[in-house]
Amino acid sequence: MSLEGTDVAATDAVTKGGATNEDGTSEGAPLLTLSDVSKVFNGDLVALNGMSLQVRAGDFVSLLGPSGCGKSTALRLIAGLSHPTSGKIDWTGGQGAGDLGVVFQEPTLMPWATVAQNVWLPWRLRGKSYASVKDKVLEALALVGLEKFAGSYPRELSGGMKMRVSIARSLVTNPRLILMDEPFAALDEITRHKLNNDLLALRAKIGCTIIFVTHSVFESVFLSNRIVVMAARPGRVIHEVAVDAPYPRDEEFRTSSAYAAHCRAASDALHDAIGD
Numbered sequence: 001m002s003l004e005g006t007d008v009a010a011t012d013a014v015t016k017g018g019a020t021n022e023d024g025t026s027e028g029a030p031l032l033t034l035s036d037v038s039k040v041f042n043g044d045l046v047a048l049n050g051m052s053l054q055v056r057a058g059d060f061v062s063l064l065g066p067s068g069c070g071k072s073t074a075l076r077l078i079a080g081l082s083h084p085t086s087g088k089i090d091w092t093g094g095q096g097a098g099d100l101g102v103v104f105q106e107p108t109l110m111p112w113a114t115v116a117q118n119v120w121l122p123w124r125l126r127g128k129s130y131a132s133v134k135d136k137v138l139e140a141l142a143l144v145g146l147e148k149f150a151g152s153y154p155r156e157l158s159g160g161m162k163m164r165v166s167i168a169r170s171l172v173t174n175p176r177l178i179l180m181d182e183p184f185a186a187l188d189e190i191t192r193h194k195l196n197n198d199l200l201a202l203r204a205k206i207g208c209t210i211i212f213v214t215h216s217v218f219e220s221v222f223l224s225n226r227i228v229v230m231a232a233r234p235g236r237v238i239h240e241v242a243v244d245a246p247y248p249r250d251e252e253f254r255t256s257s258a259y260a261a262h263c264r265a266a267s268d269a270l271h272d273a274i275g276d
Ligand code: ADP
Pocket: 041, 042, 045, 046, 047, 065, 066, 067, 068, 069, 070, 071, 072, 073, 074, 235
C-alpha cells in the first residue's frame, strides 16, 4: 500500500491527541470508559462479566483471548449494536456522528456497487450525496492504496484488497475510534503481515484510536501498545500486558528480541486465560 501522494490531515494525529510516546505508551485524554460492563444472554449465559477499561486517545488496544471469551460481544457493546445488561460505557464529551468506524472479519462489501460506492456508504446513510463527499471517499481510498480501484467491483479484488476497502469505509467519516474484529484472520500470513504494517502506517498518519480483536499473540504484540487478555466462561478480562516498544514498528521490530520477549509475556498471560 502506498501512503504517498496524499495529504490527508497531517495534523490529525495532533488534533485528535493520537500521538504515542517513544516507548509506545499513550498519554492521550480518556476517550472511552467501560465501567463494570456485563452482558448476559438468555438469562444465564454470561458472555462478558464486569469488564472495566479506559481507552485513551492514541491507544492501540488489542483484545486477545480464546474463542468465546466475549471479544466480539465487547466490540458490539462499544459500537452500540447491543446494550450492556449492567454497567456503562461512556464517551468523553459524548459520541458525535461519525466518531466511530467498524471493520468486521468479513469485508461485507456490496457486490453490486463499485469500490467508491461501497466506501461512500457511511455518508450515504447520513443522507450525503456522492458528489458532496467524493473527495473524502477518494482520500480514504488513497490512504489504503486503492485510489486507482475506485471504479472497480469487489469481485475484481483480492481478499486483501477487499479488506482495504472495508478499512477505507471505516475511515471515511474521519472517526475518533475504529473497532476492528479479527479483520485479517481470514488472510494468508504474508498478506496479513503487509496489512499489519500498513495499518500502523495509516494510524501514524491519521492519528485515530483503535480497538482490535484478535486471537493471535504475534499480531497483538506487533500492533498494540496495550493488550487486554480475556478468558472465557464467563467472558472476562484477566490481564493487561503493556507493549512498551516505540512506534513506528516495522519488519525489524518483528524479528527483534524485544518483540520475542513481548510475545512470550502475552503468550504466558493467554495460557493463564486458557487455564493451562
Ligand atoms: P469471541 O468473540 O471472543 O469468540 P463472543 O463475544 O462472540 O466471543 O461470544 C461470547 C459468548 O457469548 C459465547 O459463549 C457466545 O456463544 C455467546 N453469545 C454471543 N452472542 C450471543 C447472542 N446474540 N446470543 C446468545 N449467545 C451469544
